Amino acid sequence: MDRANTKTRMRTARRFAKAGCWVASIAFMLAADPSLAALVYNLQTPVTPIGEQIFDLHTYILWICVVIFVCVFSVMFYSIFAHRKSKGHQAAQFHENTLVEVVWTVIPFLILLFMAIPATETVLAMKDTSVPDVTIKVTGYQWKWGYDYLDEGFGFVSNLATPYAQIYNQEAKGEHYLLDVDQPLVVPAGKKVRVLITAGDVIHSWWVPAFGVKQDAIPGFVRDSWFKAEKPGIYRGQCAELCGKEHGFMPVVVEVKSQEDYSKWASEQKKKSAPAADDPNKVWDAKELAARGEKVYAANCLACHQADGKGVPPAFPPLDGSKVATGPVAAHLDVVLNGVVKNGQPTAMVAWKNTLSPTDIAAVVTYERNAWGNHVGDAVQPAQVASAKR
Amino acid sequence: MSSIPHHQGPGHAIDDAHAHDEHAHHPGGIMRWITTTNHKDIGTLYLWFSFIMFIAGGCLALTIRTELFHPGLQIVDPEFFNSLTTLHGLIMIFGAIMPAAVGFANWQVPLMIGAPDMAFARMNNWSFWLLPFAAVLLFASFFVPGGAAAGGWTLYAPLSVQAGMGMDLTIFAIHIMGASSIMGSINIITTILNLRAPGMTMMKMPLFVWTWLITAYLLIAVMPVLAGAVTMLLTDRHFGTSFFNAAGGGDPVMFQHIFWFFGHPEVYIMILPSFGIVSTILPAFSRKPLFGYASMVYATSSIAILSFIVWAHHMFTVGMPAAGQLFFMYATMLIAVPTGVKVFNWVTTMWKGSMTFETPMLFAIGFIFLFTMGGFTGLVLAITPVDIQLQDTYYVVAHFHYVLVAGSLFAFFGGVYYWLPKWSGRMYNEKLGEWHFWLTMIFFNVTFFPMHFLGLAGMPRRVPDYATQFTDWNMVATIGAYGFGLSQLLFFYIVLSCIRSGPPAPAKPWEGADTLEWTLPSPLPYHTFETPPAIK
Amino acid sequence: MLRSIRFCFSFIHVSRRLESTPATSSVAAWPPIAQAEFCVVSRRNDSLGPRARWTLFASLCAVSFGLALGFAALGAWMVLPYSAAGMGLLYGAWRWFERHTGDWERVTVTGDRVLVERESGDARTRREFNRCWTRLEVEDGAPVRASRLALRSEGESIRFGDALPVHELNRIARELRRVLARR
């Protein structure tokens, strides 16, 4: 009997050793890779007061859990070690003990209280969006973020800047692979920024880990959140709610600038958006319009309708020789202004009336009617667009 | 007419079938399985079905892990990737975990309460045979224009309103599986309440029966909610309603409220039967009664009741008012109390026992250890501010795989090893069983433990590609996933070789087992029963 | 002989226990057991009883419809038809179950006769076989292991004992086989 027990124990020990070897060899394989120098394993370093509270709260709760875990399982593993049949341990037959059962109901309850108190404080702090210094509207689209500075009166769209060649492994991946945008959100340091968050199509979620902000962007509803970033720098996050094909490719990048830098940047932005405020009654000549239209086309339409105007049928119809681009102006304007709706569902052709200025629309429509094989020859004026918009 | 031979020794059980000269005629081959109304047959069908779904869902998971081995897009395109995560979730939840639990109920409930069969034998047959149709619909959806549903298993509107025809097939599949679940749970509730043997009072029922009774209650309460939710999705998609469409006066967040009102109880539907299995295995191998039977029953019931008031902890980031967030945080934290009672009970049951560590016991201990970890990460996620940081990251993925794989699935493995000798009349290979446990245990942790780190560091879930700082842990997870997947082939081999050529099992292979089914011979029915069951 | 009488008693004992539960009114309607060599009565145990059953049903309805009406108030009325369907199914199932709580079967062996009587719902059937020609069939083909019993005589087969748990069925099979063989 005894010998059998020793044998079993040795077998168990060997089994443990073998398992250990496996784990060790995998760990070794991984450790040998030089790129593994900096393994990520914790929340990102927070830069806002809320972010810090969340970080500390997580650490605090994690350690309480670890302590309880160690206590409970040292009892269990001691028991596994000591109360085994192979050691000749006789089973006790006790069960039910009201005192013990009350104690292990009440103590966890008290521990929970100690967790709930700091958590409640943080919840209330996170919800306090009053008296902001800057208010920015964030809109989630499939698959980019729109930012509108409500106090300043300008806005822009922020797209993924990582080239497709990197994503499809044709090029080495850059430093901020997938977390880089063409135009980041810029905010002043040390100021309370309130973000109004909504979406244009499906639900997205605007998330910057270092700020401790994650708020779902819900179409048709506006929700808000706030942050006060103390340290200038660039902070990166991602859309956190599955929003379709390119959900993994719509990063959030926030650049925190000192107050002076921010003011300088903001006034530049205002100036840049000035062309949008062209005199809507100015009468342009066709050449001017077409030249400007080409730029507008390249920025907004080319992705789908292609540089040669041939589109990618059937998903993206061609413009070159199309009925719309060579037919009556009114119908063409209607498509560009209001988009195309099929069976009550918006299609990939969205409405541009709120995104582009009347001048830009006039320009791009003129361009489309006179580019490639299209030679309608007319020039659409901003005033026409403005009246069609009504 | 031959006289009845007496079989006392274990070795004869297998040959009994051949000792008789008279056998009733019943359909053979495939027809037997299609027409069967026997609870044991149907239990077997459920378990095999769920194993097939487990392997299929596992293949989807391995495709996901392969894509995520490196950053960049390698083997699948993003839309198909989303279909993979969606179908992996749906298949594992509705195809693998839930049917496996129903399979255990079919086999064990009648045996454990001394009932002749399930209360509605014909309906039992229907509720199983609906499932393959649902599975076919789900798999077929990969091949329709637009591909399979790709909005996540949670099917959030309006993304799922936007989707192609695959979504409609998924909705029909969910309806069919829901109907099957409702019929199954009506059957189980009726069997447990109405068909107990004389003397089998409620508080004498084995815990497995108790947990299934409560599970069936939950199912009956929340399956209509899911059915309603997906129907509204369907009408929003095709019949011009605007339940979840803001432009038409609806609210996309309402879908989430309805979905999670079903979804949170669903979590307990998946874990309670496993609690029951573990509570059966532990005392048997500790050779000591369960420490607090009554408190286990009360803890299970209070978990079930609490499960109806915590749903919005899945929605802390939709932007509820502070009062809402606090209510759902407190309610969720409260669940830790009855769950703690369960864990303490299990540990105390082992305390001063006389333990042996056969495969079922190993899986039960692995369950307690890892499920508790999943419970603790659940507590971390209950804390609203922390959840807002971790919502929709890999931390959540790690959390629910700790409770559903290391929780439900480990308990099911334990249950199969524990009862297989009773079901099949043959013993499995103990040494291989222990191998299966250790491989599963190690690779499970290699796969899912690093996901905590990924989530904390900021990797969102449901992405086909990721920033380069997440590469290392993703590689570890993928290696682990392959190990985990391959280990399950060993399980298949063990079960198959047990059924086909295992050595005959004694009537009671586990010294400490004390529920009713062990008083019967192995394999189950016919013969050599000497004394009627004495219910203590 | 002695043995079979003891056996018969043991089952009368079972039926006595059943009498203490509600809904056993039909027990009184059983014909008296004559000088039987073998006699066994089988019926399902109704461990809940109609009172508790319908109270429970009402509480389930309250929960299910309560939820559905709550959702309907929020605009999501489509939960309601499914709640109704679920509760309807449960009602139908329990009605059916209740109609069959009084079902019983009896197999009696006396002299050269084997008598199988059955009451299911409202239908009452009675079959008499010649003992010499009657054999016991056991459904136990692996891997089904459906332990069902049937009596076969002159090309006719009648199943019985479906309402008994496996262990009781086993005892009956042993005993009945012995009795039939003795003749």
Ligand SMILES: [Cu+2]
């Ligand atoms: Cu998004």
Ligand SMILES: [Cu+2]
């Ligand atoms: Cu939940």
